[in-house]
Amino acid sequence: MYWLLQLGGWGAFFGGSFLVASLFDLEYPRGLITKRTLVIALTGLFVSHLLRVAIKLSSLLQKKIEQSIFWLLLALALASVVHGILVLASFEAFDLYISQEVVERLNMGQLLLAVSLETGSLMLVWLALYCFYHYYADSRQRQLDKLKLEGIIKQMELKTLKAHLNPHFIFNSLNSIRALIDLDPARARRAITELSNLLRGSLQTEQGQLVPLQQEIDIIRDYLALESIRFEDRMKVDWQIAEDTLALSVPPMMLQTLVENAIKHGISNRSAGGSITIRSFLQNQHENLILEIVNSGTLNGSVIHPGFGISSTQSRLQLLYGADARFELTQLPDQTVKAFVSIPL
Amino acid sequence: MPIKTILIDDERLARVELRKLLNEFSVIEVLDEAANASEALEKIELLQPELIFLDIQMPGKSGFDLLADLDRSPHVIFTTAYHEYAIKAFEYNTLDYLMKPIDPRRLADTIQKIQGLESRRSAPASLPPLGALGEQDQVFVKDGERCWFVKLSEIRLFESVGNYARVFFGNNKPLILKSLNALEERLDPRIFFRANRKHIVNLRMIEKVEPYFNGGLLLELKGGDKIEVSRRQTLRFKEMMSL
Numbered sequence: 001m002y003w004l005l006q007l008g009g010w011g012a013f014f015g016g017s018f019l020v021a022s023l024f025d026l027e028y029p030r031g032l033i034t035k036r037t038l039v040i041a042l043t044g045l046f047v048s049h050l051l052r053v054a055i056k057l058s059s060l061l062q063k064k065i066e067q068s069i070f071w072l073l074l075a076l077a078l079a080s081v082v083h084g085i086l087v088l089a090s091f092e093a094f095d096l097y098i099s100q101e102v103v104e105r106l107n108m109g110q111l112l113l114a115v116s117l118e119t120g121s122l123m124l125v126w127l128a129l130y131c132f133y134h135y136y137a138d139s140r141q142r143q144l145d146k147l148k149l150e151g152i153i154k155q156m157e158l159k160t161l162k163a164h165l166n167p168h169f170i171f172n173s174l175n176s177i178r179a180l181i182d183l184d185p186a187r188a189r190r191a192i193t194e195l196s197n198l199l200r201g202s203l204q205t206e207q208g209q210l211v212p213l214q215q216e217i218d219i220i221r222d223y224l225a226l227e228s229i230r231f232e233d234r235m236k237v238d239w240q241i242a243e244d245t246l247a248l249s250v251p252p253m254m255l256q257t258l259v260e261n262a263i264k265h266g267i268s269n270r271s272a273g274g275s276i277t278i279r280s281f282l283q284n285q286h287e288n289l290i291l292e293i294v295n296s297g298t299l300n301g302s303v304i305h306p307g308f309g310i311s312s313t314q315s316r317l318q319l320l321y322g323a324d325a326r327f328e329l330t331q332l333p334d335q336t337v338k339a340f341v342s343i344p345l
Numbered sequence: 346m347p348i349k350t351i352l353i354d355d356e357r358l359a360r361v362e363l364r365k366l367l368n369e370f371s372v373i374e375v376l377d378e379a380a381n382a383s384e385a386l387e388k389i390e391l392l393q394p395e396l397i398f399l400d401i402q403m404p405g406k407s408g409f410d411l412l413a414d415l416d417r418s419p420h421v422i423f424t425t426a427y428h429e430y431a432i433k434a435f436e437y438n439t440l441d442y443l444m445k446p447i448d449p450r451r452l453a454d455t456i457q458k459i460q461g462l463e464s465r466r467s468a469p470a471s472l473p474p475l476g477a478l479g480e481q482d483q484v485f486v487k488d489g490e491r492c493w494f495v496k497l498s499e500i501r502l503f504e505s506v507g508n509y510a511r512v513f514f515g516n517n518k519p520l521i522l523k524s525l526n527a528l529e530e531r532l533d534p535r536i537f538f539r540a541n542r543k544h545i546v547n548l549r550m551i552e553k554v555e556p557y558f559n560g561g562l563l564l565e566l567k568g569g570d571k572i573e574v575s576r577r578q579t580l581r582f583k584e585m586m587s588l
């Protein structure tokens with residue numbers, strides 16, 4: 001693209017000058033004018049290419065305009081002088097001066113200044129076009145990148161939402177509630193409230209936002225109340241929440257995802273059922289919030305091939321806290337599995 | 346005659362709800378319920394239901410594991426909370442499944458369909474010997490990711506492959522974990538004939554009989570498979586056919 005524009009541009013300059021020279025009757029020989037224009041175009045092509053190499057090497061265009069404008073103008077001046085020297089040298093070598101008078105009247109320095117001013121106007125046009133093209137292309141690229149990033153974020157949100165709106169769970173719950181409507185209407189009414197809270201919580205999950213732990217725990221209590229309808233005495237839950245952690249901020253639905261995972265592996269897949277312990281406390285002189293979920297069962301392959309719950313927890317913590325957060329899944333000796341999350345405060 | 350039915354679901358409330366829905370259908374007689382696969386296996390073998398409502402996802406053994414353990418499969422209506430991948434393993438026309446919470450209209454349609462099938466198979470010309478599998482009985486066959494319910498009358502050939510048997514029906518020939526001898530014991534001897542050490546053929550599927558070496562016979566089955574009848578079995582074959 002660069003070479004196409006570069007050659008096309010200088011070619012157009014030469015062609016245009018040639019056309020002007022042929023259309024109008026000039027007081028100078030046509031051949032001389034053509035040769036001079038050719039010299040200016042070829043040296044211009046060479047110098048402007050050097051200018052481009054310099055701009056690329058110094059990555060001037062990636063910097064802010066306030067920082068780069070000085071260097072751009074300096075480069076422009078330098079390029080104009082170099083171009084002027086080359087033009088003069090060629091004129092000297094091929095004897096392309098139009099009027100010996102002028103040449104004799106001025107000394108070398110004045111002559112160079114005069115020519116440089118002329119070549120400078122050419123270089124200025126070149127530089128302006130070059131910068132304009134780059135800013136235009138860059139802003140388009142940036143817009144494209146921004147759209148792509150937005151797409152990725154939306155995709156993540158959708159995936160998280162789908163994972164939270166576990167259809168298996170929702171339809172099983174609705175089925176249980178339908179049975180409860182006759183058997184235990186009061187419990188059915190409570191179950192609908194619990195399911196509503198849970199659905200509302202799922203829909204409010206926005207990436208990057210944080211909620212107080214208390215709110216997260218309220219949702220988990222509703223969730224577990226619904227699961228207890230389904231599992232009855234197969235599920236035992238032990239809460240060990242430290243008072244001073246309730247007001248702390250946590251990513252929404254993260255603990256819930258881990259509890260859901262614990263239910264799936266620790267209770268749902270086991271005929272005899274099992275127990276779940278949910279724990280929160282502060283560590284390291286109140287520097288870290290620790291969340292732990294312990295469930296019956298054994299780790300099997302879920303570390304090597306983590307499900308969406310595990311991998312999304314990992315990536316969310318990474319996005320929010322970088323290297324300061326930790327997430328681990330470990331097998332404990334007493335046939336239980338512990339999920340451990342450490343969040344910096 | 347009501348259709349004898351067993352409900353299998355790990356959730357008590359789901360069974361309660363299903364029983365309540367089925368109360369509306371006088372053709373369905375719920376014999377019992379089971380909360381997991383092993384309980385279900387016991388009750389099915391004891392009560393010999395014609396129909397089961399089966400939840401696929403259960404703790405321990407799944408609904409599929411249960412079916413694979415059964416010699417003969419009753420009609421199965423799968424009940425599931427969500428469109429599961431497991432369902433996709435089936436050839437669709439052979440499968441009845443209902444989404445929980447169950448839509449009573451869909452339940453009515455499904456029961457009507459099964460009632461139709463039941464009435465057609467009623468009063469077979471001759472009942473198979475006690476304990477043997479009859480022509481109208483269906484078996485559940487699972488081969489890797491694919492599953493079928495196959496009527497015995499659709500099976501033309503069993504072939505021994507080590508400890509497994511290859512089952513030939515339609516364009517399929519999946520493997521099942523059963524020895525040919527075990528199969529022979531359960532199959533109705535008036536329909537399924539042990540042609541040689543490696544093969545059991547369905548007599549109704551024979552197209553052509555030709556004499557073969559050493560006084561044996563060569564049977565050509567529908568679909569083109571050619572099966573040799575050993576000399577010893579040739580005598581029995583002729584005896585059976587002459588009647």
